[in-house]
Amino acid sequence: MQAQRKESLAARLNCAKQFVAALEEGDEQLADEILDNIASVQESRLFQEVGKLTRELHEGISGFTVDERIANLTKREIPDAKERLNYVITMTQQSADTTLGAVEALLPLSDRMSTQTADLGEKWSRFLRKEMDYGEFKTVSNELVQHFTSSSETLAIMQAKLNEVLMAQGFQDLTGQIIKRVIHLVQDVEHSMVEMIRISGGRFSSAKNPAIAKTNLEGPAVPGVSDEDTIINQDGVDDLLSSLGF
Amino acid sequence: MKILIVDDFSTMRRIVKNLLRDLGFVNTAEADDGQSGLSKLQSGSIDFLVTDWNMPGMSGLELLKAVRADPNLSSLPVLMVTAEAKREQIIEAAHAGVNGYVIKPFTAATLKEKIEKIFERIEA
Numbered sequence: 001m002q003a004q005r006k007e008s009l010a011a012r013l014n015c016a017k018q019f020v021a022a023l024e025e026g027d028e029q030l031a032d033e034i035l036d037n038i039a040s041v042q043e044s045r046l047f048q049e050v051g052k053l054t055r056e057l058h059e060g061i062s063g064f065t066v067d068e069r070i071a072n073l074t075k076r077e078i079p080d081a082k083e084r085l086n087y088v089i090t091m092t093q094q095s096a097d098t099t100l101g102a103v104e105a106l107l108p109l110s111d112r113m114s115t116q117t118a119d120l121g122e123k124w125s126r127f128l129r130k131e132m133d134y135g136e137f138k139t140v141s142n143e144l145v146q147h148f149t150s151s152s153e154t155l156a157i158m159q160a161k162l163n164e165v166l167m168a169q170g171f172q173d174l175t176g177q178i179i180k181r182v183i184h185l186v187q188d189v190e191h192s193m194v195e196m197i198r199i200s201g202g203r204f205s206s207a208k209n210p211a212i213a214k215t216n217l218e219g220p221a222v223p224g225v226s227d228e229d230t231i232i233n234q235d236g237v238d239d240l241l242s243s244l245g246f
Numbered sequence: 247m248k249i250l251i252v253d254d255f256s257t258m259r260r261i262v263k264n265l266l267r268d269l270g271f272v273n274t275a276e277a278d279d280g281q282s283g284l285s286k287l288q289s290g291s292i293d294f295l296v297t298d299w300n301m302p303g304m305s306g307l308e309l310l311k312a313v314r315a316d317p318n319l320s321s322l323p324v325l326m327v328t329a330e331a332k333r334e335q336i337i338e339a340a341h342a343g344v345n346g347y348v349i350k351p352f353t354a355a356t357l358k359e360k361i362e363k364i365f366e367r368i369e370a
Binding site: 159163166167169226236 | 300
């Protein structure tokens with residue numbers, strides 16, 4: 001290294017001496033030639049540097065684009081994520097609608113039942129206090145029979161409506177699974193952007209993104225996102241299972 | 247009749263538990279992943295298993311396989327209730343020996359039908 005440097009210095013000094021000698025002798029042509037030689041050494045260094053930079057940039061860019069993860073992110077996963085999040089909105093909306101609908105149906109029913117019960121309770125107390133004549137008692141006992149019938153009908157409706165509310169909460173599991181996937185995706189995007197900044201920041205590396213652990217489970221079927229190999233409804237599952245002898 | 251419900255989402259466990267109660271099955275137990283589900287099964291007294299598939303730790307499919315591989319549990323009826331709806335997944339579960347497969351979101355009627363069907367088969 002030291003010897004190389006010395007040699008290079010000696011060569012340049014030699015060039016300079018020849019240049020001065022040529023000028024002193026008035027040999028303009030030779031002086032120009034020597035000057036060109038000195039410049040060409042510098043130029044070729046510059047070319048080497050540019051060449052090196054170009055190669056590194058090329059490697060960086062091609063390393064970046066061959067990373068399938070990024071192609072997938074832009075082509076498929078981000079549009080999918082939008083669909084998935086829209087599906088979350090649809091599901092939460094449906095759940096809220098079902099729940100509110102059931103509550104709106106339940107409230108007047110329970111209101112009517114409680115009015116009826118209070119009314120009959122008051123009449124029954126009057127009967128117990130012997131404040132009721134036979135004619136009224138006959139009417140009240142008919143009312144009681146009707147009340148029991150209508151109550152059991154109303155309670156059956158209430159039971160069904162409460163079950164609807166119960167089932168409507170299933171969205172929490174499914175939307176939770178979908179949102180977890182989107183969070184994963186956002187982390188992937190973040191990782192890729194950090195990688196991009198790293199590359200454009202000039203510190204080149206051929207290191208690929210570490211493969212992000214991908215679950216092979218698909219999660220909830222999302223209309224418009226899931227491929228044709230996904231069975232969207234229970235009937236499809238039943239058909240498939242019965243074709244397998246179930 | 248004691249039923250074990252395995253799902254990592256507590257909301258879904260509550261829904262299934264309430265539906266089962268509505269169907270007359272009041273005796274239920276719960277677990278939030280395959281591993282704890284398997285320990286509960288191995289400690290005995292469970293007659294029926296309802297499990298999700300996609301769970302952290304041990305998945306429902308692994309649980310199903312572990313159940314079928316355990317001589318004390320191998321004949322336990324297993325109903326899978328899951329969001330996984332790929333054709334090959336359903337086939338995989340069928341090959342692993344699942345007794346019924348319900349995809350989420352499901353209705354109370356579907357769950358009832360599948361459970362009753364499993365019991366009919368066992369009695370037949």
